Amino acid sequence: MIVSFSPPLFKQRYQFVVEFVQRIKPKKVVDLGCNDCALLKKLKFHHEIELLVGVDINGAVLKDGMYGLAPLPFNYLQPSFSSLNIQLYQGSVTQKDARLRGFDLVTSIELIEHLQPADVSRFGEVVFGYMTPVSVIVSTPNSEFNPLFRGLKGFRHSDHKFEWTRAEFRCWALKVCGEYGYEVQFTGVGQPPPGMLETFGFCSQIAVFKRIRRNDARAQLRDDVGDLFPYTLLYNVDYPSLNDANLLEKVLVAEVLCQTKRLRWGWTGEMAGERDEGLTFCQTDGEKETEVKESQTGDEDGCGEGGHAVGWRDRGRCGGQEKMESWSETRAPEDEEEFGMNGEGLKESYRQDRCVRVPLARLWSCCPRIRALSGSPSHLRRLLLNSRLIRLTEDGAAVLVDDEEQDEEVGGDDWEDTGVEEENRATDLSAMAKK
Structure with missing residues (x-):
């Protein structure tokens, strides 16, 4: 047999x-x-x-x-x-x-x-x-x-x-x-x-x-x-583990750099693209670019079911600075207190000179991985204050991101996601984790 x-x-x-x-x-x-x-x-x-x-x-x-x-x-x-x-x-x-x-x-x-x-x-x-x-x-x-x-x-x-x-x-x-x-x-x-x-x-x-x-x-x-x-x-x-405080800080910093770059790219795409005046750029947790048409009644809740909007809506002028007002429905009052910002401050991002200001509250509310890595808004702020790779505002409430001209070369109708950002992200994370 x-x-x-x-x-x-x-x-x-x-x-x-x-x-x-x-x-x-x-x-x-x-x-x-x-x-x-x-x-x-x-x-x-x-x-x-x-x-x-x-x-x-x-x-x-x-x-x-x-x-x-x-x-x-x-x-x-x-x-x-x-x-x-x-x-x-x-x-x-x-x-x-x-x-x-x-x-x-x-x-x-x-x-x-x-x-x-x-x-x-x-x-x-x-x-x-x-x-x-x-x-x-x-x-x-x-x-x-x-x-x-x-x-x-x-x-x-x-x-x-x-x-x-x-x-x-x-x-x-x-x-x-x-x-x-x-x-x-x-x-x-x-x-x-x-x-x-x-x-x-x-x-x-x-x-x-x-x-x-x-x-x-x-x-x-x-x-x-x-x-x-x-x-x-x-x-x-x-094996590499996030129980190692040094590695945790490196991974968190890499994630913050990645997400702030994405937010800045989203804003430059909105500012440089030739879009209809009634269209608004926003980005959800799934990080897919979405065009949202505001209703005739001026309804601001247009980012899709379950989405955490992190885009910018009203382009005005504020003291010589370009002002970008956004909304985030996941923001909690205690987050505002943790980051030391009033309600108005949480809703605004600015570009001054060659920098874009991204509030920590926005990163916390729209990036689940950042929340998982940092554990609390106060811990996120403390870790970033200790990093030499992150620039914060004087009050420590926002990240300053360089707004380079070469990164602003985004054509409205010709722009598309080539996947380069994913490759850069993997390279940055791998390099920082091995340091």
């Missing part, structure tokens, strides 16, 4: 671990016998994990696989608020290393069958007695399934030292539970042909252990006295 699996059996094992991680949301995870780090590469995308560790005795294989664990460009462009540290160690799972104690989850996927029988009890002592994780997942081949593989003689892999039946695996697991204070559930992946599950079982049998009590305090004390660190650290990387 020819047995095949879809998806492949190794992917089913990894998916079992991924779904378990999604349920219990561990912060610290170690994969024993991680080989080429394939499982770690899947787990690194789960933001609940703060420390992800791999251990394998083969250092060459670890070095080949570690490059796939490095942060990707989008991790710098869009860093998350969660922290992640990844470490790879070369070492034997039969050795105690104090750096691996107290983890939430230990995984051992198709590893135990590669150990010498004499080392299996040592493996149980190290994992359950010394490391004492909250949960453990152990998978191993089920030898009762082997007759379903045509032409298979002996073990499934040349390096296997043994392959357990379901009863042998259960016996070992229950003994571990009794010695070290765990409970266990049995399952597996790799279904046999229909109607044969009871006879042959799963192709890979899995035991999921959960700690129900800690080890004896005196035994823990004896272990602490002789803490050792036999493993060799081969790889250690920290």
Whole structure:
């Protein structure tokens, strides 16, 4: 009989671990016998994990696989608020290393069958007695399934030292539970042909252990006295995180620069374009240019359902300055107090000399990402005051943006979004995040 699996059996094992991680949301995870780090590469995308560790005795294989664990460009462009540290160690799972104690989850996927029988009890002592994780997942081949593989003689892999039946695996697991204070559930992946599950079982049998009590305090004390660190650290990387105050400030500043530039571009497009007098330029949260025709009654609420208008409406003259009056329906009275501006000040932007003034209240009300990054109007203002890349007005209530002539070359009917601004934004964010 020819047995095949879809998806492949190794992917089913990894998916079992991924779904378990999604349920219990561990912060610290170690994969024993991680080989080429394939499982770690899947787990690194789960933001609940703060420390992800791999251990394998083969250092060459670890070095080949570690490059796939490095942060990707989008991790710098869009860093998350969660922290992640990844470490790879070369070492034997039969050795105690104090750096691996107290983890939430230990995984051992198709590893135990590669150990010498004499080392299996040592493996149980190290994992359950010394490391004492909250949960453990152990998978191993089920030898009762082997007759379903045509032409298979002996073990499934040349390096296997043994392959357990379901009863042998259960016996070992229950003994571990009794010695070290765990409970266990049995399952597996790799279904046999229909109607044969009871006879042959799963192709890979899995035991999921959960700690129900800690080890004896005196035994823990004896272990602490002789803490050792036999493993060799081969790889250690920290992912960019907004928990880093310096990175948070850089990302926020980059976002403010991007959004103020967009607002300034919107205004220059309105000022330079040859538009009908009855048309008003505004921009919503979706940042799509919209033409809004005012009604004959002078209704100002013309920016579309749910939109936060950030455009400019009335072009007058104010003390030699070009005045641009706008409205923002998301603005709250407490925001006005936070930014130290009266109601009139929040409604106006000016261009004087070669600068455009963009109120912080406008940035706060119309840019959700700025709100998420800064947390509060006062924190936004404080962060920008400390930045050398942002120029604020004397009262600190608005950002001053250069109004360069080359950026004003916008043809009314010929202007279109070429996508250059998105490319510039990604480049600016990446460069600032890496500084």
